[in-house]
Amino acid sequence: MATNLSLEETCTVCKGSGKIGTELCQNCQGTGTALTAEGKKIVDFLRNSIRTSEH
Numbered sequence: 001m002a003t004n005l006s007l008e009e010t011c012t013v014c015k016g017s018g019k020i021g022t023e024l025c026q027n028c029q030g031t032g033t034a035l036t037a038e039g040k041k042i043v044d045f046l047r048n049s050i051r052t053s054e055h
């Protein structure tokens with residue numbers, strides 16, 4: 001049973017530092033973590049829910 005579903009993982013572009021040299025990492029917007037495929041699904045679902053409830 002998979003209980004360790006992770007929604008975020010260390011950003012592979014900046015290796016978790018949040019920066020590429022002196023520039024903010026565009027992949028993770030400087031957070032150092034990036035959403036996994038599962039995380040993106042959930043975020044999309046939440047965004048759609050919010051959009052629906054606003055109308």
Ligand SMILES: [Zn+2]
Binds near residue numbers: 015017018029032033
């Ligand atoms: Zn990054």
